[in-house]
Amino acid sequence: MNFENSQAFAQSLDANDQFHSFRDEFHIPQHEGNNAIYLCGNSLGLQPKSTESVIANQLAAWRNLGVEGWFEGNEPWLQYHKQLISPLAKIVGAQENEIAVMNSLTVNLHLLMVSFYKPAGKRYKILMEAGAFPSDQYAVESQVKFHGFDPSDAVIELFPREGEYILRTDDILAQIEANADEIALVLFAGINYYTGQLFDLKAIAEAGHKAGAYVGFDLAHAAGNVPLKLHEWGADFACWCSYKYMNSGPGGISGIFVHEKHHNDDTLDRFAGWWGYRLDTRFKMTQGFQPEIGAEGWQVSTSPILLMASLNASLQLFEKAGSIEALNKKSIQLTAYLEYLINEVNKEIGYEHFKIITPANQQERGSQLSIICKSDGKAIFDYLVSNGVIGDWREPDVIRISPVPLYNSFEDVYQAAKYLLEAVKQVVKQ
Incomplete structure (x- = not known):
């Protein structure tokens, strides 16, 4: 044009x-x-006008039903999250059983790294882009320290070439190949928060897997912003916040993706909580963790319904938009x-x-x-x-x-x- x-x-x-x-x-x-001329959706999305009424519906259920709101009413809270799964699956290109709505982004990143950062022998390093959002840097630093490694050795950061601002895909893939014997995890943002560069996630996932590593993505600036195909690309995991391009409000609830190929893998460690327990027997309160099949098995705590309602209001607009x-x-x-x-x-x-x-x-x-x-x-x-x-x-x-x-x-x-x-x-x- x-x-x-x-x-x-x-x-x-x-x-x-x-x-x-x-x-x-x-x-x-x-x-x-x-x-105002509001051009800051990369930091905090605007409030949908429907958010107030969608949250008000859940406040009314709480007021009128009390604890029975978990099981009764027009939208019982025990299954409230199900309304969010289909729209989110479309937004990130996933199957519905690969999505869970939970926690906040960095908490989810830590929980997922419990499962997918599995250092063993000489394969203990994490490869990521230099200049990643600080929270990711801190999370990775603390994870490698937790496993007894020195971040200066265990974290491989990829920088743009001298005089350039963005990473070349060929350079990313070359570094994955060059460090293939030592990489346990390739962890990249979908979009670099500072430069706005959208990475070739498909190529990164393929190269990481060829190297024998797990591959995960932080989609804070990508989810709700650009088309994604997490299932098709074969990413092992991903997480995102929802308060930027998905307009869920400050500190809004996060989400995770876990590829279905891992759903029955009993060798993956995870930090468990009762909300990730099998739903059909969750309320028997028995000992011995038995995870729900799918990404929901990575849940830990009770669903925060008011935060979910806020996200729900925005996702309804995404559905309406197509x-x-x-x-x-x-x-x-x-x-x-x-x-x-x-x-x-x-x-x-x-x-x-x-x-x-x-x-x-x-x-x-x-x-x-x-x-x-x-x-x-x-x-x-x-x-x-x-x-x-x-x-x-x-x-x-x-x-x-x-x-x-x-x-x-x-x-x-x-x-x-x-x-x-x-x-x-x-x-x-x-």
Whole structure:
């Protein structure tokens, strides 16, 4: 498509957008009496208007039924999670028995590493991308220490080539092959939080398995953002949060994927709790853990129904929208338009003040552009915020802007670029 740098053109794209009406399904933060330009779904998604009533239904069940709410009412809590499984399976490309809704992301990562980080002999290392989200770094560091290893030896971090910002797939695969005899686990993000790079998860899974390692993915920035095919790719496990692109609210409930090939593997260790016990005999309260078959066997604690209800409200909108692939088509167009406009800003000011480090290849990114500011980055970011443009700042010099297809418009993107240009003129000392 040939883009144009005008508000009228942006509005014409919105007029032809099949998802434009979904914007009305969300509460938009306000700035000086008007809708803010909210471009921070990579950090916290907006609240669906239905969230309040969906949670209120469960508060009413609690009020009217008390403990009997687990077994009675329109949506008995014992099976409430079943409403979430099918939409989530579609979003991450899994079979329904491979999904469980539980805990928070890093807790789930630890629980899954209990099962899938199994160091033995000289095969004890974890290979991951350098610059992974800090929580993943801390989790991996603590896991290898727990097994008695030195993180500086047991963790292989892959860095981009000198002068580059993103990892080349060929380099990732080459490092997996080069360390094949020592790798116990390949652990990668779906999308790197800082650069916005979408990794080739299929190729990574194939290479990891060829090397004899387990392969797991942290999908915090990928789930609900880009199409995924976890079952088809053969990933051993994955986990994600739901408060970014899946709009479940701050600290919302997480989810896990465990490939069905592991469901009957008794050699896998796991930290057990009663909510992962066989449902048909769970309430007999007997000793000796017998896991539920499927990913639900990795559950530990009682389902937090109010958190599940919040996620349920958003998943209903995903179901209404159709497929993640259809949403991704709009995402690609939104992000491409933002890229075009940023380049137009650079042209107007006569030099590259804003350098996009997210891959230019649309198949290697999701709903995010990470932009390095040549100078005065924090002042530029603060100028955006003061004008109602809500993005995300990452030290030392990166602004992350994430137009989300469910609630962002092309006019949002146009206005954000306009304020970027204004910011340069206002705060940058020429």
